[in-house]
Structures are given as C-alpha cells and as structure tokens.
Amino acid sequence: MPWDQSYPAPFPESFGHTRRCIGPQISQVTLQTTEGTAYWTFLGVLPETSVWNYVRGHVTTAGAGTQVAEVAIATTPSVPCRSNQTVTCLWASGNVSDLKSSTVTFANNVAAAVTVPAGVPIWAGIRTAHTGGAEPTLRGMALDLGQGELLQTAASGVLTAGQTYAGVITASVATGQGIWLKLTVD
Numbered sequence: 001m002p003w004d005q006s007y008p009a010p011f012p013e014s015f016g017h018t019r020r021c022i023g024p025q026i027s028q029v030t031l032q033t034t035e036g037t038a039y040w041t042f043l044g045v046l047p048e049t050s051v052w053n054y055v056r057g058h059v060t061t062a063g064a065g066t067q068v069a070e071v072a073i074a075t076t077p078s079v080p081c082r083s084n085q086t087v088t089c090l091w092a093s094g095n096v097s098d099l100k101s102s103t104v105t106f107a108n109n110v111a112a113a114v115t116v117p118a119g120v121p122i123w124a125g126i127r128t129a130h131t132g133g134a135e136p137t138l139r140g141m142a143l144d145l146g147q148g149e150l151l152q153t154a155a156s157g158v159l160t161a162g163q164t165y166a167g168v169i170t171a172s173v174a175t176g177q178g179i180w181l182k183l184t185v186d
Contacts, residue, residue, distance in 0.1 A: 021121065022046070023056075023182030024141060030060045031140030031176025038072075038127040038156035039179040040087050040167050041141065042080050042149040048118050052183040053111035055124045058139040062102045065133020069096045070159040071107070072125040073114045073183065076167065079121050080148035086153065087123060087167040090114055092159040099128065099136045107184075123151075124181035127159050139175030144169070150178030 022043045033039070042163045055071035072092040076085040091114040116122055128135050144150040152169030159165075170177050 014146070020186070021122070021182055021184045022050075022052075023149045024068070025057045025181060027139060027141050027180045029140040029142045029176045030137050031179060032061075032137045033128045033135040033179070034154070035135050035153050036105060036127065036129045036157075038125050038153040038159060038165055040074065040123045040151040040153070040165075041178055041181045043124055043181075044185060045079060045119060045121050046116070049115060051113060051115050051185070053109045053186065055112075055181055056105055056107045056184055057126060057179060059099055059102060059104050059106055059136050061137035062141055063099045063109045063128065063130045063134055063136030065097055065130045067096075068094070068129040068131060069099055070094045070127050071096055072159045073112060073116070074123040074125055075116070076121045077122060082146055082148055082169075084169055085148065085151065085167045087125070087153070087165045089125070089159055089161050089163050090116070090166065091161050099130075117127045120184065124183055125159060126179055126181060127156055139180040140182045141178040141180050142176060143172055144177055152178070
C-alpha cells in the first residue's frame with residue numbers, strides 16, 4: 001500500500017500486518033512530572049484507519065499521595081512543524097493504573113477503542129496532579145531539537161475528550177523534555 005512520504009514513514013511492520021503498537025523507541029532519560037502539566041508525545045501518521053485501546057508508559061520513581069492522572073489520545077492540525085500547536089483530545093481517561101510504584105508500566109485500565117482515521121497526526125498525552133505528595137518520575141524523551149514532537153501544556157486542567165489544549169514546544173535539553181508514551185491494541 002503506498003503511503004504519503006511527507007512525514008513520517010510508516011513502521012515497516014504496517015505493510016500486510018495488523019499494527020499492535022505505535023510509539024518511539026525506548027529512551028534512557030527520565031522526567032519528574034510537574035503537577036497539572038500535560039505532556040504530549042507525537043507517535044506518527046498512519047496510512048490506514050486504526051483503532052487504539054491503551055496509552056502506555058513507564059514509572060521510574062513512584063509518585064506519592066492520592067493519585068490523580070489522566071491519559072489521552074489526541075491529534076493536531078499538522079505533523080510536528082517546529083512551532084506550537086493546538087492539541088485536540090480525541091479520548092481521555094482518569095482510570096489509570098498505579099503511578100505510585102516504581103519500575104512499573106502504566107496504562108489506562110479500560111480499553112479506549114478509539115478509531116483514528118488514516119493520515120491524521122496521532123499523539124498520546126498524560127497529566128498528573130497527585131495530591132498530598134510528590135509527582136511520579138516517568139521514562140522520558142529528550143533532544144526534540146525544536147521539532148515539536150514533544151509538547152507541553154502547563155496548568156492544563158483535567159484532560160477531557162473534545163477539549164483543545166495549547167501545546168508548547170519546550171527547550172531542547174539532554175535530560176527529560178517529554179514523556180515516553182506508546183499506543184497499543186492490547
């Protein structure tokens with residue numbers, strides 16, 4: 001199946017196979033999340049309509065206090081374009097597995113079943129706002145180099161389907177700049 005070569009190339013396993021996962025390769029950096037900040041990670045543009053169930057990431061240092069967190073599947077008007085973008089939340093859930101244990105994978109607890117049309121930029125997001133304790137440290141991404149593949153929304157409020165958020169490019173640093181997130185079917 002031919003694909004639009006403008007950005008980015010589809011994953012090789014997409015040709016003739018059912019896609020099970022989409023996201024960046026694992027990163028060795030971490031990021032201490034900031035209370036109330038939404039972190040958006042660009043995952044790609046697929047040549048086919050796809051259905052996604054889980055937003056997954058990895059806790060490196062546990063959060064404390066009462067857990068408040070949401071994960072989201074979102075889109076933007078264009079692929080990363082070296083500028084800030086409006087992020088539109090297609091789906092979000094506050095039903096997220098444990099962020100108060102170290103070295104565990106987290107995900108939404110109930111399948112999302114979100115259909116994303118072909119050719120649409122796909123993003124995953126997370127926001128934490130633990131009360132009475134520290135925010136978790138998550139596996140991070142770094143060195144976006146101003147491309148806009150990692151966006152943040154400070155004081156975003158609860159992530160909600162249908163809402164839009166101002167995604168802002170952050171300064172490129174070798175330490176954590178964004179959160180490592182994936183979408184999976186199961």
